[in-house]
Amino acid sequence: MSIAEGPGTSAGSSHAERVFRVTRAFAELGGQAHGPGEIAQATGLDDSVVHRILQSGVYQGYFIRVRRGLYQLGTDAAQLGFQALAHDDLSGDTVRQALQELRNATDGGLAFLYMKAPFRGAQRQCIDMAVGSSDLVELGMTPRDVLSVTRSLRTGASGRTILAYLPDNIQQLVLAEDVPDEAGPNAYRDNDALLASLKEIRDRGYALGNQECMAGWSSVAAPILWRDTIMGAVLLLKPVTVMPQAPESYIEATKTAAARLSRLSESGWPATDG
Structure with missing residues (x-):
């Protein structure tokens, strides 16, 4: 099942669901960096929605803009994983x-x-x-x-x-x-x-x-x-x-x-x- 085919993919999806789908897209697409258009296609979201999520994520430290129009997961995303493993x-x-x-x-x-x-x-x-x-x-x-x-x-x-x-x-x-x-x-x-x-x-x-x-x-x-x-x-x-x-x-x-x-x-x- 692709990200775009997952549950909650209608236009009425919550903002949280959209953020999760954008984040998952980085893992499923592979590679080092991706643009909003590529992520939008993988998630089934509008380009403008993906762009806003990425911009907010950069500010929060969960995404990094590596060069114009390309993003990758940030160190704060990795920190969440370490926290999850530390509490097993x-x-x-x-x-x-x-x-x-x-x-x-x-x-x-x-x-x-x-x-x-x-x-x-x-x-x-x-x-x-x-x-x-x-x-x-x-x-x-x-x-x-x-x-x-x-x-x-x-x-x-x-x-x-x-x-x-x-x-x-x-x-x-x-x-x-x-x-x-x-x-x-x-x-x-x-x-x-x-x-x-x-x-x-x-x-x-x-x-x-x-x-x-x-x-x-x-x-x-x-x-x-x-x-x-x-x-x-x-x-x-x-x-x-x-x-x-x-x-x-x-x-x-x-x-x-x-x-x-x-x-x-x-x-x-x-x-x-x-």
Whole structure:
């Protein structure tokens, strides 16, 4: 459903509804900046109405006029998002318990929580982990791996899982990126194959990886969803010599951990095949 097709699109729509539709248009159109005409077409509103909303939003700090006739979301809009996330009830104890239970259920697998990074475009960052007494360096994971290869959304099961639920315009930005030089031998380098893998992830609700981010590691990842918005992914890692193929019990344990950290809509878990 487009913005213009949404509820309350008649000429009698309230001013608040119009403001919300203009704000949403920036997210759905993608790109860095848009003009009033483009936003009017996307929302079904008159150009003059959109222009007045944008002008008022610039004054309030919710929109920025980047150059003549072009606007983008302002820092105050981002601040609202940070405030919403700051008041969630997902405690550190809940995260650690979910990751530790995943580790226990997978015979000592390494469990990680990746979330969308708030800066530098469409990326991810490791927020927490349950690895027991393991030394990541001894396991072959260098700080460079954590800060570079695993940051890309086009490499690894957790990256592709997050990417699978992002809007098409954001996916295209990620597909235009180069595969990190340090990526594993089985990283997706063909964009058509990568896109096909994203559809598969959405269809079944999880991703499987084999030596994508780093050589020698096999993985399972499942999405963390707050209603229809992708927030991150839970990742299970085991040596490929131990887990050449993930057993069903490991897949279910990963999905269970991700579901504990999700706030699902009434339709429940996104997988269609159970």
